[in-house]
Amino acid sequence: MKMLVAFLSAGALLTGCVSADVLFSSPTMKAKGPAPAPPEPRLDTVHQSPPKLERRDYDRDKTVVSLTFDDGNASQHEAVKILDEIELEGTFYVNSSVLDSPGYFSRAQLDAMANTGHEIAGHGVQHRNLSDLEPVETVRQICMDRKNLSNWGYQVTSFAFPEAGSNPAIEQAVADCGYNSARGLGGIESVTGCEGCGYAESFDPKNIWHTLAPAMVDADWTVEDMQNLVLNAEENGGGWIQITFHHLCPSSCNEISVQTEDFAQFVSWLKDREQKTGTVVRTVDEVVGGPIRPIVDEPELPANTEGNLVVNSGFSEQPRGDDFSRCWQAAGYGKNNGHARVEPKATNDSDGVRLEITNYRDGDFKFLQRLDLGECATQIIPGERYEMKATYSATTTAQFVLYLRDPQGDWLYWTASDWLAPTDAAKEAVWVAPAIPEGFTGLSFGLSLFSEGILHADDVEMSVYSD
Numbered sequence: 001m002k003m004l005v006a007f008l009s010a011g012a013l014l015t016g017c018v019s020a021d022v023l024f025s026s027p028t029m030k031a032k033g034p035a036p037a038p039p040e041p042r043l044d045t046v047h048q049s050p051p052k053l054e055r056r057d058y059d060r061d062k063t064v065v066s067l068t069f070d071d072g073n074a075s076q077h078e079a080v081k082i083l084d085e086i087e088l089e090g091t092f093y094v095n096s097s098v099l100d101s102p103g104y105f106s107r108a109q110l111d112a113m114a115n116t117g118h119e120i121a122g123h124g125v126q127h128r129n130l131s132d133l134e135p136v137e138t139v140r141q142i143c144m145d146r147k148n149l150s151n152w153g154y155q156v157t158s159f160a161f162p163e164a165g166s167n168p169a170i171e172q173a174v175a176d177c178g179y180n181s182a183r184g185l186g187g188i189e190s191v192t193g194c195e196g197c198g199y200a201e202s203f204d205p206k207n208i209w210h211t212l213a214p215a216m217v218d219a220d221w222t223v224e225d226m227q228n229l230v231l232n233a234e235e236n237g238g239g240w241i242q243i244t245f246h247h248l249c250p251s252s253c254n255e256i257s258v259q260t261e262d263f264a265q266f267v268s269w270l271k272d273r274e275q276k277t278g279t280v281v282r283t284v285d286e287v288v289g290g291p292i293r294p295i296v297d298e299p300e301l302p303a304n305t306e307g308n309l310v311v312n313s314g315f316s317e318q319p320r321g322d323d324f325s326r327c328w329q330a331a332g333y334g335k336n337n338g339h340a341r342v343e344p345k346a347t348n349d350s351d352g353v354r355l356e357i358t359n360y361r362d363g364d365f366k367f368l369q370r371l372d373l374g375e376c377a378t379q380i381i382p383g384e385r386y387e388m389k390a391t392y393s394a395t396t397t398a399q400f401v402l403y404l405r406d407p408q409g410d411w412l413y414w415t416a417s418d419w420l421a422p423t424d425a426a427k428e429a430v431w432v433a434p435a436i437p438e439g440f441t442g443l444s445f446g447l448s449l450f451s452e453g454i455l456h457a458d459d460v461e462m463s464v465y466s467d
């Protein structure tokens with residue numbers, strides 16, 4: 001029975017209180033099986049990418065369009081097929097930690113895309129809005145992603161901000177991590193808005209670390225809306241238009257998808273403009289130019305071994321991004337309604353977590369240390385054992401659950417404790433986890449429920465165990 005529950009507590013991680021379908025669309029949350037095997041080193045691939053074009057192989061009064069695709073969504077492969085057929089190349093901003101997961105590009109697909117001239121570009125290890133993070137975590141997200149992609153054989157020079165979250169410090173981090181440019185969203189007029197903003201970015205952008213682009217294409221856009229971006233630029237002195245796509249429908253339909261047939265119609269119209277007006281399609285790297293700069297390692301993160309290793313263990317700090325309290329996320333999978341929130345403790349005025357499952361069919365719901373690159377999750381030492389503690393009361397059975405992070409920033413479900421019995425009176429639960437396997441750098445723990453009920457938890461603690 002315990003084995004069954006250990007398996008049930010594995011799997012996809014979801015946030016908040018909305019349906020699983022919506023939550024699976026977030027690139028930071030991915031399905032993972034329970035197998036805890038350490039990662040095998042992957043064989044690097046050297047891609048026969050075409051030689052880099054001379055910078056700006058176009059006249060300055062021409063219009064140049066970059067077709068950009070964010071998040072590594074698998075449905076974008078429909079666009080790749082269409083572009084390959086008419087020999088146009090796109091720029092694909094991917095999050096390195098989600099590749100090879102359901103719903104995202106596989107590494108094999110990216111290899112094939114790089115070999116036909118598409119640009120593989122960075123979008124952060126995870127799809128975190130960088131303006132929600134501590135500065136050093138931002139640098140880790142940007143540098144480690146570029147390092148991962150570069151080590152896999154791609155020539156990585158272009159970056160796009162996840163959720164367009166940026167500020168001057170984040171722009172500086174992009175520069176410091178070895179990129180040549182960063183794309184924002186906004187600052188160019190489109191059907192979505194920004195009236196009077198201008199119709200194109202300059203070939204010498206005022207800020208190469210935050211280039212201007214029309215709002216992303218969403219499901220309300222027509223072929224004509226996309227064409228107007230190009231026509232408006234052509235009629236107003238030319239310039240650079242970066243058009244951003246997310247999903248292709250019917251493969252994947254939502255509020256930010258484009259119909260595959262509309263996309264095909266638009267890009268074949270665009271291809272014809274080369275002959276008619278001289279408007280060309282180029283990757284972002286081709287427009288920006290510059291060398292491929294050396295890989296920059298993310299800042300080192302030493303493992304602390306003293307005291308309570310949990311950040312915001314009192315749940316007193318304000319939430320950022322999707323957290324329900326800073327550095328704490330809700331997660332779960334399967335058919336159930338889960339809710340997590342901070343609630344003042346009855347016995348004193350410090351805060352704790354209230355976790356609840358209603359309408360349970362299967363799966364689990366839990367709270368976890370944010371599965372990140374080190375701002376929240378605990379940096380660990382392989383071979384060490386760690387002790388988890390929490391004071392809890394619960395109307396149903398609970399258990400500790402543990403996730404491990406590999407050196408590429410990818411999170412995997414690892415293991416779970418024995419069941420914690422329901423209790424009305426608050427009591428302390430203590431569990432010493434097995435020794436950390438080789439090949440992992442980070443640990444996240446939390447408590448899960450896997451039936452209807454309510455759990456309160458506070459005084460959470462993780463420390464190095466010595467017997």
Ligand SMILES: [Zn+2]
Pocket residue numbers: 070071123127161162163
């Ligand atoms: Zn994105």
